[in-house]
Amino acid sequence: MRGYRVLFVIAMALSLSILAVAKEEEKEIGKKDLPAPVLAAFEKSYSNAKFKECNIETIDEKASYEIKTVDGKVKRDIHYKADGTVTEIDEAMKTDSLPKAITAAIEQAHAGCKIKRAEKVLIGEKVEYSVKIKQNDEMFEVQLDPAGKVLKDEKFEYHHHESNETKDKTTKTAK
Numbered sequence: 491m492r493g494y495r496v497l498f499v500i501a502m503a504l505s506l507s508i509l510a511v512a513k514e515e516e517k518e519i520g521k522k523d524l525p526a527p528v529l530a531a532f533e534k535s536y537s538n539a540k541f542k543e544c545n546i547e548t549i550d551e552k553a554s555y556e557i558k559t560v561d562g563k564v565k566r567d568i569h570y571k572a573d574g575t576v577t578e579i580d581e582a583m584k585t586d587s588l589p590k591a592i593t594a595a596i597e598q599a600h601a602g603c604k605i606k607r608a609e610k611v612l613i614g615e616k617v618e619y620s621v622k623i624k625q626n627d628e629m630f631e632v633q634l635d636p637a638g639k640v641l642k643d644e645k646f647e648y649h650h651h652e653s654n655e656t657k658d659k660t661t662k663t664a665k
Contacts (some may be wrong), residue, residue, distance in 0.1 A: 512559030516547040517565035528555050535576075536561060536568070579612040580620070590618050600625045 510564065521529070521541060526563040532539075542550065547554045557572045565582035585605040596603065603625035609619040611633075619634045633642040 509649070512544075515549075516545050519544055519546050523557055524557075525572045527569045528557075529571065529611075531570060531574035531576070532557055532568065535550060536566075538562075539566065578608045578639070581612070583608050583610050588619065588621070589636065591638035592621065592634055593635065595634055595640060596621055596623060596632055599632065599643060601638055603630075 491610040500584040520570045521544060524532075524544060531539075531579075536559060539559040543557040544558065545556045547556060553572055554572070555572070557568050557570070559566050559568065566582040568576060569578040569580075570576055585608045588605070588608050596605065600623055605621060605623050606629075611620050617636050619636070621632045621634070623630050623632060629646055631642075631644050631646060632640060634640055652664060
């Protein structure tokens with residue numbers, strides 16, 4: 491009988507840990523589906539930008555809105571709360587314009603890799619770089635601070651379009 495109780499406690503703990511994992515969902519929506527404060531904030535700050543698409547991302551029942559744009563030659567993804575507050579800006583950049591500290595850190599972590607894509611990420615006042623690289627037929631996304639400290643290093647599978655990328659469970663984070 492005691493063995494069943496232990497088994498029951500383990501099963502319950504496992505069930506609760508599964509429920510505790512953040513539920514994340516993303517889907518494409520139309521411009522007309524954006525909350526009015528988000529659309530107003532976007533149009534005020536990026537009046538010259540061409541609207542490409544938008545997504546709603548829900549994490550633990552909290553909505554975040556991503557608007558993908560092109561402003562001249564600059565590709566930019568702007569993330570908003572429903573009230574129109576900007577939470578993050580991802581700005582594509584040429585791989586050869588990455589700061590030397592970033593390229594040196596990537597070369598140290600992934601010697602001989604090929605840099606495929608780079609973004610400057612602004613989260614409030616904080617700046618980070620997100621760099622996608624290819625090394626030995628494997629793809630990685632490396633996030634770094636401006637000094638070149640690796641914040642996250644994830645391996646992922648690449649499927650033709652960025653929207654179809656699936657990240658592997660292999661993650662190295664800064665110590």
